[in-house]
Amino acid sequence: MKKSILFVSSFLLLSFAKTQITLHPTIGGNLHGIATYKPEGYSRFDDYDKEYFESEKVAYKKQKGGFQIGISADIPLSDRFSFEPGLRFIKKGFLYDDNYSDGDYSYQEQIRLNIRYLELPLMVNFNTELSSGILTFTFGPSIGIQMGGKLKYHYEETDPFSGTYKETETIKNGTGDEATQDSYNYIFKSEDYLQPQEIGLYTGVRYEINNLTFGFTYGQGLSQLITDIENQKSKVLMLNIGYKIEL
Numbered sequence: 001m002k003k004s005i006l007f008v009s010s011f012l013l014l015s016f017a018k019t020q021i022t023l024h025p026t027i028g029g030n031l032h033g034i035a036t037y038k039p040e041g042y043s044r045f046d047d048y049d050k051e052y053f054e055s056e057k058v059a060y061k062k063q064k065g066g067f068q069i070g071i072s073a074d075i076p077l078s079d080r081f082s083f084e085p086g087l088r089f090i091k092k093g094f095l096y097d098d099n100y101s102d103g104d105y106s107y108q109e110q111i112r113l114n115i116r117y118l119e120l121p122l123m124v125n126f127n128t129e130l131s132s133g134i135l136t137f138t139f140g141p142s143i144g145i146q147m148g149g150k151l152k153y154h155y156e157e158t159d160p161f162s163g164t165y166k167e168t169e170t171i172k173n174g175t176g177d178e179a180t181q182d183s184y185n186y187i188f189k190s191e192d193y194l195q196p197q198e199i200g201l202y203t204g205v206r207y208e209i210n211n212l213t214f215g216f217t218y219g220q221g222l223s224q225l226i227t228d229i230e231n232q233k234s235k236v237l238m239l240n241i242g243y244k245i246e247l
Contacts, residue, residue: 021247022074024084024213028240032092033063035220039231059098060232064112066091068238074125084123084138091116092234093149094225104160112152115194117144121202133209142219144198148173148188192227198234199223206242213242 036057045053072086096111123140150172158164171183187193204217217240221233 020076023071023245023247024074024086024242025071025245026213026215026240026242027069028067028215028238030066030068030090030092030236030238031063032066032094032234032236034060034094034225034232035235036060037231037233055098059096060094062095062097063237064093064095064114066093066114066236068240070119070121072121072123074244080127082125082127084121084125084140086121086123088119088121089116090119090144090236090238091149092236094234105158107157108155110152110154113149114151115149115188116147117198118147119144119200123202130207133207136206136208137204138206138217139203140201141222142200142202144200146188146194146196146198148184151183151187195223195225195227197223198225200234204238208244211244213244215240215242 039053042050042053068088068090070086070088070090072084072088075083075085077083091114093113093115094111096109096113098110099108100106119142121140121142123138126137128135150170153167153169153171155167156164157166169180171180171187173181173184173188175181175184199222200219201222202217202219204215206213206215206217215238217238219234219236219238221235223233224230225232225234
């Protein structure tokens with residue numbers, strides 16, 4: 001699948017060789033996390049299940065910082081519209097933070113999941129002049145291939161009778177520890193936890209002046225992120241800068 005994305009990207013770029021193509025390398029940061037939707041049948045949940053769902057939604061609410069770097073080809077279709085396929089390396093994931101405190105008893109469970117993706121965004125742009133620059137509104141789908149990552153787990157519980165208990169674990173590839181490697185393979189390679197591909201949709205706006213670009217883009221997953229959870233999709237808010245290079 002990774003080779004397919006590279007092949008499609010190369011084909012799209014070369015197929016417009018006779019058109020005035022502008023290469024557009026970009027780099028930037030992002031905020032990413034999970035958007036949680038009410039599951040099917042939510043209206044039939046009892047009060048306990050609804051309370052549990054709402055607490056889980058709050059636990060997934062926080063966002064993490066990441067980055068992305070990529071290159072695209074802006075291909076004019078008309079005076080106003082252009083097609084911009086690209087290839088992007090991006091880090092996404094989520095932060096799960098559940099905590100509770102009641103008198104002398106408290107606990108906190110935290111999961112930090114970083115996921116690396118190789119994405120092929122296929123954007124359609126609407127361009128208009130603004131002052132001495134160009135304002136562009138962009139919209140389109142993306143195909144992402146999951147390329148591994150890292151998970152950090154932390155649990156801490158304080159009980160007036162048994163004291164404080166802590167558990168911390170970092171799961172990443174190539175640790176040399178068999179149990180940790182098995183956990184990594186389950187999370188990132190087995191398809192039992194994370195989906196190997198992600199279909200997403202991006203929309204954004206950017207401003208170009210003197211070939212420099214400043215962009216703001218929001219991305220929403222359309223496919224589920226975790227294999228057995230249908231009502232959670234990834235989300236990402238990206239800020240980036242770039243430079244247009246005319247060929």
